[in-house]
Amino acid sequence: MHIADIRKRAEAFLRETRKEWYEVGAGLKEDVRLSEIFAEYADLFTRGNVEALAALAGSEEDEAERLRLAELRGFLTLAHIRNATRESSEQALLFETRTMVKTSDGESIPYRQSAVALLNEPDRRKRGFLENARCEALAEKNTFLEQTHRTTHEMADDLGFEGYLGMMTALKRYPLAPVRDEMARFLERTEALYSEAMGEAMREAGVPPSSALRHDAQYLSRGAKYDGLFPAEKIETSARAVCASMGLDLQAEGRVRLDIEDRPLKSPRAFCASLRVPEEVYLVIRPRGGYDDYSAFWHELGHALHFAGVAADAPFEWKRLGDNSVTEGFAMLFDHLLLEPLWLEDVLGGEASDYAAFLAHHALFELYMLRRYAAKIDYELTLHQGAELGGKDAAYREKLSAATCVDYPEVSYLDDVDPFFYCANYLRAWMLQAQVAEALKTKFGERWWANQKSGGFLTEIWRDGQRHDGDSLSRHLGYRQLTTEPLEAQIRNLIPR
Numbered sequence: 001m002h003i004a005d006i007r008k009r010a011e012a013f014l015r016e017t018r019k020e021w022y023e024v025g026a027g028l029k030e031d032v033r034l035s036e037i038f039a040e041y042a043d044l045f046t047r048g049n050v051e052a053l054a055a056l057a058g059s060e061e062d063e064a065e066r067l068r069l070a071e072l073r074g075f076l077t078l079a080h081i082r083n084a085t086r087e088s089s090e091q092a093l094l095f096e097t098r099t100m101v102k103t104s105d106g107e108s109i110p111y112r113q114s115a116v117a118l119l120n121e122p123d124r125r126k127r128g129f130l131e132n133a134r135c136e137a138l139a140e141k142n143t144f145l146e147q148t149h150r151t152t153h154e155m156a157d158d159l160g161f162e163g164y165l166g167m168m169t170a171l172k173r174y175p176l177a178p179v180r181d182e183m184a185r186f187l188e189r190t191e192a193l194y195s196e197a198m199g200e201a202m203r204e205a206g207v208p209p210s211s212a213l214r215h216d217a218q219y220l221s222r223g224a225k226y227d228g229l230f231p232a233e234k235i236e237t238s239a240r241a242v243c244a245s246m247g248l249d250l251q252a253e254g255r256v257r258l259d260i261e262d263r264p265l266k267s268p269r270a271f272c273a274s275l276r277v278p279e280e281v282y283l284v285i286r287p288r289g290g291y292d293d294y295s296a297f298w299h300e301l302g303h304a305l306h307f308a309g310v311a312a313d314a315p316f317e318w319k320r321l322g323d324n325s326v327t328e329g330f331a332m333l334f335d336h337l338l339l340e341p342l343w344l345e346d347v348l349g350g351e352a353s354d355y356a357a358f359l360a361h362h363a364l365f366e367l368y369m370l371r372r373y374a375a376k377i378d379y380e381l382t383l384h385q386g387a388e389l390g391g392k393d394a395a396y397r398e399k400l401s402a403a404t405c406v407d408y409p410e411v412s413y414l415d416d417v418d419p420f421f422y423c424a425n426y427l428r429a430w431m432l433q434a435q436v437a438e439a440l441k442t443k444f445g446e447r448w449w450a451n452q453k454s455g456g457f458l459t460e461i462w463r464d465g466q467r468h469d470g471d472s473l474s475r476h477l478g479y480r481q482l483t484t485e486p487l488e489a490q491i492r493n494l495i496p497r
Contacts, residue, residue, distance in 0.1 A: 010044060018274055044079075045076060053076055084155055105126075116268070127215045193492065230291045259285070298337060306327050327466060328425055329470060373430075377427060
């Protein structure tokens with residue numbers, strides 16, 4: 001297939017898959033027809049196209065074109081593998097959507113709903129019963145996840161890479177080891193702060209820190225007692241006001257389309273669906289209230305504004321591909337406004353004292369998630385050393401439990417894995433957003449979200465889409481490299497000692 005045709009077909013494929021996910025998540029339809037879409041584009045995800053792109057990228061002398069070809073090669077390679085593992089992946093998805101689990105009261109509820117029920121169950125005994133039921137179901141789902149894992153590793157070898165890790169080294173814009181190493185240093189520096197704060201939170205909840213389990217941390221992170229601070233009816237109006245104060249339009253002159261209609265099958269969590277970049281981006285929300293609702297909405301708003309801000313004439317690769325640490329970084333820039341005391345006062349009213357307890361709580365579980373993801377990248381580098389899975393479940397439990405100070409169940413050792421090291425994108429995004437926020441404060445003041453010029457500053461960066469990776473964007477902002485130090489400083493300022 002000619003390179004121009006590959007780009008055209010790849011863009012059409014992404015548009016169709018994004019539309020499918022949007023319609024299902026928005027509650028407009030029930031069935032996902034991803035298999036049909038992959039079948040329609042079978043001519044795109046061929047080994048011949050994958051090898052042709054590898055050869056072209058390796059021989060291209062123009063740096064800009066070489067980077068574009070490298071991104072396209074990575075996309076086709078991983079899509080080729082996803083297509084080959086589609087059956088086991090869909091079986092895992094169907095198992096999850098069709099499985100029922102029993103509560104301690106004998107009620108049968110959908111597996112997916114049980115995750116929400118667990119977050120909202122204050123009774124530790126009932127929570128433990130539900131967690132065990134979920135783990136029993138997950139043990140069955142692992143049959144499909146194991147097949148996907150083994151097939152993926154076999155295909156990496158068959159495509160000529162030095163295993164799965166060799167494939168990631170060849171296809172990612174950045175190396176994984178520095179991310180793991182930076183997070184290892186972060187774990188060491190925050191160990192005392194975290195163990196003290198999490199231990200105190202567990203004791204207040206009546207949970208002995210020495211016997212804290214994963215579901216205890218999940219329940220505590222929910223922070224239901226702070227829901228009253230975040231009324232559902234203020235989400236959209238506050239977003240419009242903040243965007244206007246930054247010199248931005250929430251709907252980007254019609255390119256961002258708000259889907260706020262309530263439908264029975266609509267996802268309870270906000271999400272962003274970029275059907276056509278930058279022309280057609282959906283921000284879907286079903287407001288319920290609570291800080292988790294706000295955090296999810298503002299995260300997806302960051303994605304939506306970024307996608308809608310990409311230059312219309314940007315190449316396909318910078319609109320759709322590139323280092324996702326960048327778009328995740330802008331999403332996190334906006335959701336991390338909930339860690340800004342002044343922003344909470346400006347947007348929700350009240351005084352600093354109204355938010356002090358919430359901020360300490362939110363900062364603690366921000367730290368929990370960072371430490372959890374630090375353990376995840378370390379574990380996933382261990383997991384993907386080969387196709388064999390013996391002992392990997394024990395490694396998962398050991399690394400996650402040590403980092404978070406709560407006992408993780410071994411059965412989640414494959415379910416709690418981001419395909420193709422997406423966890424590294426999240427970690428780099430965490431670092432990047434803190435640096436962007438620090439730069440915004442330096443340029444436009446502590447209340448940068450209230451400065452009309454801040455929107456223009458971001459808009460200029462957004463025009464490039466993901467042409468630049470997280471590292472080069474960090475250097476553009478005046479930093480030597482991506483680092484956790486600004487983020488760590490923010491967390492330390494909010495958690496009382």
